[in-house]
Amino acid sequence: MERNSNIPIRNIYYMLSYAYQTLNLSEYKQIGTEDFKNVKELYAEILSIGIPVLIRGGLSKDYMSVEETSNVIKGKIDINTTIKKNTLVNKKVAVVYDQFSEDILLNQIIKGTLLYLAHSNKINHKMRKSFYGLLPYFTEVTAVELDLKLWKNVQYNRQNIRYQFIVDVCRYLYEQLLFDESSASQITKEFQDEQRLSSLYEKFIYAFFKRESDYKVSRSQIQWDVDDGFKEALPIMQTDLILKKDHKTLIADAKFYSENMVARFEDGVAKQKSSNLYQIFTYINNWKKSPVEEVAGILIYAKTTALNQPNHVYQVKGKQIFVVSLDLQQDFNDIKKSLLSYADQFFM
Secondary structure: OOOOOOOOHHHHHHHHHHHOHHHHOHHHHHHHHOOOOOHHHHHHHHHHHHHHHHHHOOOOOEEEEEEEEEOOOOOEEOHHHHHHHOHHHHOOEEEEEEEEEOOOHHHHHHHHHHHHHHOOOOOOHHHHHHHHOOHHHHOOOOOOOOOHHHHHOOOOOOOOHHHHHHHHHHHHHHHHHHHHHOOOOHHHHHHHHHHHHHHHHHHHHHHHHHHHOOOEEEOOEEOOOOOOOOOOOOOOEEOOEEEEEOOEEEEEEEEOOOOOEEOOOOOOOOEEOHHHHHHHHHHHHHOOOOOOOEEEEEEEEEOOOOOOOOOEEEEEOOEEEEEEEEOOOOOHHHHHHHHHHHHHHHHO
């Protein structure tokens, strides 16, 4: 079976460093020099450093709606509830008011993670003790039971964006431990690992070019080039990465799979994944280019252990499509060189 999840822990650290710029803060510098046996140790170490950093900066607060019965009128009186519960008998009314509180979803996720980790036998005793010692800072926060659905309700803004890295790592570590402790099949676990690393891989590719190249970098949506203006129900074309320089534009899509090429029959000839080629071809054909602009596409696969890897250049209707495989198991300096060379082959 093909695999691409055996990425050195050091390289996962570097990918995180690019994807989340906060990992470059001085507090995290020691992590880059440490050796970790597995990715769980890396995530746990990040949280043991990052959560205190959040605490020192002050836990975020927001206005939360509070409903209660009170003999003091504050906010709005809920007449229906007052009548339904017959609170006037005790000279009280049901009121609804906003309270500026730390008891928000982001803090609830972190507290839930701390409680989960403090009692997990998959975390060493010293680290569990460290996580337990952070709980008093979350006294005013509700202790929620962790569920992957919680993360789907998270919303970020300018006031709480500093939480994103830590809350994402909370999810990475929780998912890792959840499947370690459950009876889920190995196939299911590998699928979850692939999804998690795929998301990180996309973030890393974008952040890398943003930081390391002199190209104009974006990841905007591409609009369908329809004839009559009717676009209802058409899928959104959200790019992973767009590189621009002078009159050239390269539209990139990052792909992280356990299998990068497919064969219809056992021992058959490996072919490109048609859906991926259709996708990038659709992107470059709907790109609204200027008369002098040259547009190309590139699929950047994470290399697997299979013998045949995507490494091709196609010319389709006057447009180039590059298909490359990035070896994430090589030294990170070589990863950097590889990524820059992929773009340079079009822009040079």
